[in-house]
Amino acid sequence: MRVEVDLRGRVCADVSAAAGEVLVVIGPNGAGKSTLLRAIAGLEPGRVRVGDDDWTDREVPRRRVGYVFQDQSLFPHLSALDNVAFGPRARGRSRREADAAARGWLERFGIPDLAGRKPRELSGGQAQRVAIARALATDPDVLLLDEPFTGLDVSAQMALRNELGEHLRDFAGVTLLVTHDAIDAATLADRVLVLDEGRVAQVGHPAEVAAEPRTPHVARLVGLNLVPGGDELIAFPPDAVTVSLTEPEGSSRLRWRGPVATLAPHGDAVRLLVHAAPDLLADLTPAAAAELGLVPGREVWLSAKATAVSRYGARG
Incomplete structure (x- = not known):
């Protein structure tokens, strides 16, 4: 039927x-x-x-x-x-x-x-x-x-x-x-x-x-970040993201910059929502969040190794 x-x-x-x-x-x-x-x-x-x-x-x-x-x-x-x-x-x-x-x-x-x-x-x-x-x-x-x-x-x-x-x-x-x-x-x-x-x-x-x-809705539903890039999409989990206060080095890293929107406990981690382009999630330890002095509004850099992301066509 x-x-x-x-x-x-x-x-x-x-x-x-x-x-x-x-x-x-x-x-x-x-x-x-x-x-x-x-x-x-x-x-x-x-x-x-x-x-x-x-x-x-x-x-x-x-x-x-x-x-x-x-x-x-x-x-x-x-x-x-x-x-x-x-x-x-x-x-x-x-x-x-x-x-x-x-x-x-x-x-x-x-x-x-x-x-x-x-x-x-x-x-x-x-x-x-x-x-x-x-x-x-x-x-x-x-x-x-x-x-x-x-x-x-x-x-x-x-x-x-x-x-x-x-x-x-x-x-x-x-x-x-x-x-x-x-x-x-x-x-x-x-x-x-x-x-x-x-x-x-x-x-x-x-x-x-x-x-x-x-x-983006489905990506959030399954706990992934989703970044459009021309004819392809890039997906990666929040725990694959590195958070820093200065621009990361290394050509093998994808990077984004933006202010911290929210911080919230997520299991044993602290989950950040960062208003980058697009909005991205990042997980880090409470100790790392405290060491970086992360608060809403603070500018941060997010990066991910090229080998840690999944790439696929924007149209199935």
Whole structure:
């Protein structure tokens, strides 16, 4: 199965995905990620094809889509069971069949005892499980997940991420998951799609995208510096950067200069953000930071050995 989306004029994204594939969509705020999902669902205008079917003019109720919104959007007046049963009933199944399907999904997510509770009586993690179960209960061709772990504490995120991964392995349709978290891409994605300013900037396996990011947002997401240079990009980690107060010597070194913007603990190191051209990250020991007298606003030189950087074409 292929999903093709074309939102010419606002989000110029031609997207395709195979049946059973999890496509994780990342990009900076305003890149068009949520707009892409809303267009597939029929909530925004756009040309959409799923397999051989043209969904462009298909009304929202007739699109076989399961949608998990950022705020869950559970029906507040319905119980967890009735929320999950809503989709099957809307598609013509009897109340008994819909309730049975809903109970089955609540069981699969480990929350059958919450069937009678209203959304206000659920924790964030519980409510999100109900929202995902509601989306899957409709037996959709396309599952849309818009930042499903937002607002949950770290332990709840980890638990729900693992559970969702198990369910997605059995899901025969296409999944598009919007996220700002590199962990989601690394653990759930078959492929990663990078949107930047409404356009597809990069598509590939998570490891490929992480190794050769093509936008500053993705580079920051995976903890790399990214410097454009003509037709090539240069990527390197913060711990490959040397910080000094005077210009470094040696022709084998790449160098940049700028003021320190911020200093913050990062594991056992101190991480600097320096307003060079472009902004760069550097890791150094607390002792080295103290010896250099680093404070916001202080001019520093950053350098990296040519052998410590990765070079690749600006276009994949």
